Amino acid sequence: MTDLGPLNYFLGIHVTRTASGLFLSQKQYAAEIIERAGMPTCHPCRTPVEPGAKLTSHGPSVKDPTLYRSLAGALQYLTFTRPDISYAVQEICLFMHDPHEQHIHALKRIIRYIQGTIELGLQLYASSPTILVAYSDADWAGCPTTRRSTSGYCVFLGNNLLSWSSKR
Template sequence: MTDLGPLNYFLGISVTRNSSGMFLSQKKYATEIIEHADMTGCHPCRTPVETSSKLGTSGPAVPDPTLYRSLAGALQYLTFTRSDISYAVQHIFLFMHDPREQHMSAFKRILRYLQGTLDHGLQLYASFTTSLTAYSDADWASCPSTRRSTSGYCVFLGSNLLS
């Protein structure tokens, strides 16, 4: 084995050491997703999802569902360091089998949010705490079209978000 030195970049994740610990970022990867979607000149928005409306299954179909699916998969990988978009990405994944224009609009909103928050990432703090804490939440029958429930969770090791 060869020692390659301190970790700086691995699998698209940039690692920066600071006085608190390590900062993990996928800024370059997020920029590539925005470029691939041809949205480099878009205006950023403040939230990744519109809170007043819920996605349904009606409306015109997306002209290129393959592009929708590939970009959605790319966003899923981005959630490793960007847990703030996990909820929004999960919602666009619900419609992978038959994406509609309203789903593409929700997708583009996530990209606009990313455009304004490219410097966000995941801070891992140096800690001697080994306590594992988990939180979960569920929204029973919240999907307007299928009446399926949605749920979410987060797991912390000390003060570090793991999942």
């Protein structure tokens, strides 16, 4: 067995040791997604989702959904260190089988949000209380077409985010 030294980069996740613990970031991967989308000079936006917006299956379909599917899959991997985009990414992934123009606009909004928050990541603290706390929420039949609910949760052990999910 070989000791490779302290962990600093693994599976696209950059690990930075700080006095308070570890900071996990996918800044380089996020920059590659922005570049692949052809949006390196886009104007950032403050939120990953348009407030109050609901995606539906109406409108013109995209002729070639390959880029949409590729970017949506890449954004799914980015949620490993960016729980702030979990809900938005889950929403666009619901339409990977038949994306429409409004879905591409939603995907581009997420990318614009990432452009403005590319420095964000996941902080893991070295020592914190060992209290397990969980939060959950649901919108109860919030989808305008299927009347299905979207729910989400996050679980903390002390100050460390352990698990999170958002799904319909």
